[in-house]
Amino acid sequence: MKFKCLAAALLSTLPLFAHAQSNVTIYGVMDAAVAVENTDNPGEGHRTVVNSGNQSSSRIGFRGTEELGGGLKALFNIEAGVALDTGAADSNLFGRRAVVGLQGDFGTVTVGREYSPISFVAAASDVLGQGMFGSNLSAFARLTRRLNNSVNYKSNPMSGFTVAAAYSTGEKTVDPSGDLMGASVEYKNGGLYLGAGYHNIERLATGDDKEWGAGAGYTFGAFEVKGNYLVADQTGPNNKYKQANLGAAYTAGANKVFLNYQQQKLENGAKGNTISLAYTYNLSKRTNIYTTYATLRNNGRGVFGIYSSSTNVTPAATALGADPDVFTVGVRHSF
Template identity: 80%
Template sequence: MKCKTLAAALLSALPLFAHAQTNVQIYGVMDAAIAVEDTGAPGEDSRTVINSGNQSSSRIGFRGTEDLGNGLKALFNIEAGVALDTGAADSNLFGRRAVVGLQGNFGTLTVGREYSPIAAVAAASDVLGQGLYGSNLSAFASNRLTRRLANSVNYKSNAMSGFTVNAAYATGEKSVDPSGDLMGVSLEYKNGGLYLGGGYHVLERLASGDDKEYAFGAGYSFGAFEIKGNYLVADQTGANNEYKNANIGAAYTTGPNKFFLNFQQQKLESGAKGNTVSLAYTYALSKRTNIYTTYAQLRNNGRAAFGISSSSVAIAPPATALGADPRVFNVGVRHSF
């Protein structure tokens, strides 16, 4: 009898315990493709591979919020990358995102590993959604622009008249100069189908001077059409080290079908230049599942060995294969949950 009474008391208290707990959500994306890759390098043949994350990086994440009252919430998000082709995890378990913070009328404040202010502008102005081959993620490869910030404090304002401010400070945690610290800010504007954004980072990487990073993006949606473009710059300390990445693309949606066309140019101050044309297509099988295909071709000049980037995979010739022209074709499936 006492056991039954105790069980009834515990059951009646469960709603109170549940109300006090953080609301936790498990989510993820699983994306795999068959691809034919050709770096264009002398002596290298094309190869057929199974890739993970050609449209969206495969991942699993946990996020949650707790209502603290008076419009204030606590939040957290940890997100881990996974390679579907091998089952391997990223070298940093939650390297995609790992933050805790507070959200309220003042905006959102997070601490941990977070996306940079420039990353927000680049993502919003890429017609390929920073997935599919030919995306502007090539600007973040090879330690060019900074996409994620470890050891960072981050702020995002609530939207006011369409404007949003993102600001971040990341400490390099070095005891001697250069500190490795990064400071960044971006301003975004959204009004209906119009998007405008700009961002700036300064990074204390070398004692001889600071690296500077810039991002400018724009987009406009009207009916079934989207047009997006961006201009990304990594001005690193040193001679002939300035890198520029420009994109202009369009998309057209009809029913479950979506067609993409994007042109990208990459340049170095040294005179290296490469132009990429990407054609892509997605077909929505449901709200959560789609199939996709992409063909991308890059033409490097005689001083360049640039590559083509998708969400998780890059196709590039060896740095010594100047003038090599990589290309890639893939077919894949993506499911989100």
């Protein structure tokens, strides 16, 4: 009995001890949906599936800070993706983010696997919040969204402006190095948002890849309007990819309706146009239900697909001109 009482007393002190060492938060998002998908591949029809992360990628993360004095703070964040439909990890263990760094009056410096400068602009200017089907996440099949082996800087807001810069080493011993250098600048003032970013990647000896993006948004009352233009100019003929988005949203109490138009193009003449309609209803501050319908029309050279946070509905590479569509109903809970 004495040993049981001692063990109970020690266990009861663990949360207090952990809190005294650092401020650590466990957080996450769990999102699952039933979807009817159609890739429009020859000989294939619609299929019904259970997906994870159609509005937001399902994840679990750990983040923490420690006050070092003089306004200086240490921080860390590791975040793992989860596939709720199978229970498996959806990427490397902490493939969503894995950083440690310092924060102070100078801004924030992180080292590890981090989001790229362009990704900040794309996320802030996507009316779908880079969720649902038809968001600008489809552009990041070609643009760089996360950086391995990176050193990153983000300034504190100053007169509405925020600057970010990143260097990601390819860790190669011979050229081309595989290194990426990038920067972005964002401006926020009330309901107005403006942003632009640029990446240069030493991928091939014949030349560097270039990526850039610009976005804008404005919120007035219950309405939001957002748009962006994203470009991946890879070395080689007919490799330049362009994507444009323009969307609007309207909020009425717990209800929110979204509409987005997206156009994708390749330098070889391939083109695809997507229309997305989405609706969310908040059951509480942490839980909502949602539904999305998206349809894409490819021209005779196009085989573009429709992307959500963790799923894509894409025709086969040989199915030129296929027209995919998808309908989904899901539930999302954050903690």
